[in-house]
Amino acid sequence: MIIAIDGPAASGKGTLGKRIAAYYGLAHLDTGKLYRAVARATLALGKSPTDASAALIAAKALDLGTLADPGLMDGKLGEAASIVASHPEVREALLAYQRAFARRKPGAVLDGRDIGTVICPDADVKLFVTAAPEERARRRYRELREAGNGISEAEVLADIRRRDERDKNRATAPLAQAQDAVLLDTTNLDIDAAFKAAIDLVDAAMGPAGQAG
Secondary structure: OEEEEEOOOOOOHHHHHHHHHHHHOOEEEEOHHHHHHHHHHHHHOOOOOOOHHHHHHHHHOOOHHHHHOHHHHOHHHHHHHHHHOOOHHHHHHHHHHHHHHHOOOOOEEEEEOOHHHHHOOOOOEEEEEEOOHHHHHHHHHHHHHHOOOOOOHHHHHHHHHHHHHHHHHOOOOOOOOOOOOEEEEOOOOOHHHHHHHHHHHHHHHHOOOOOOO
16 A cells, blocks of 8 residues: 655645554655755755755765654755755656655555655555645744754745745646645644544545555
């Protein structure tokens, strides 16, 4: 079983993806961490995330063992990750790994921005998780504040709006809801309510016999 979860930054898709995977006993991949890792490696080379050639070198040499590093969630990497993710050659370099991960037995949950449209267009279940930009900014701001980051909520909102614009309008694999994806708006839901809603949607999509219907 493959469950594809897409959505914009701070919509809750990563947390939901992890909990859904644990619930069904599936592997989980937060594909955003791939781009964060590439962004960090690009910066470590002394290059700008806008440098497509440098980002591609970083992507091809990516150590997948670093994906568990909590440092990848540093707020400063979000913008850089969004920039490197806009390079078609970088997305192509990471495509095979994501698809191979999805084919794991007994299945996998992948969350990102193009899972249901590009990475796993034949996924058994597709969810598109979203929330109002202001609510997403409040969530990310709380996370960053708890981590000791001094950024303001207004700065977080501006960053989210920039990332939304870039993700939706990039030429390759833009953020979009797949035609057969189910929309889950978490604006007015806490994580427990959002998780319950997601499980209900997945169960309904899989049908009583455990098959996508």
